[in-house]
Amino acid sequence: MAPLSETHSSTPTDNIWLGASKILARRNVPELQELMQLRKKGWSASDLDLYFKTQGEVADNATLETERGWYRNMKRIMGELDKAAEFVPSSTKFRFLDVG
CATH class of the missing domain: 1.20.890 (cAMP-dependent Protein Kinase, Chain A)
Structure with missing residues (x-):
């Protein structure tokens, strides 16, 4: 993985790689990816x-x-x-x- 400074903006407001979810998603753990998808699905549930x-x-x-x-x-x-x-x-x- 390339360092953040080489591929992404260095300002926090422009950097889409910052934030707990974004950082954890880069770890490429299948179980984590599945949990994040389930969380996203849950937040969109009307009930x-x-x-x-x-x-x-x-x-x-x-x-x-x-x-x-x-x-x-x-x-x-x-x-x-x-x-x-x-x-x-x-x-x-x-x-x-x-x-x-």
């Missing part, structure tokens, strides 16, 4: 808006029990991800940016 609206209403009106269940699941999932990929450093001071 998707209703699904997200319903999910938003459920989240906005969650009971304390539902919130606790969501928290436990997220904690478990993040623990699994950390165990697999070591996201949280164990040998240095832990710092994070909360953007939520």
Whole structure:
């Protein structure tokens, strides 16, 4: 693959190769290509808006029990991800940016 500077514009606004989806697509992983096509197909589905609206209403009106269940699941999932990929450093001071 040729370097970006040889084949594409160097300004971010003109460069069609920038962005997570574009960068990942260049990896030529068949499974990733399939997932990206499915995502594109999903976003064009007419019933998707209703699904997200319903999910938003459920989240906005969650009971304390539902919130606790969501928290436990997220904690478990993040623990699994950390165990697999070591996201949280164990040998240095832990710092994070909360953007939520």
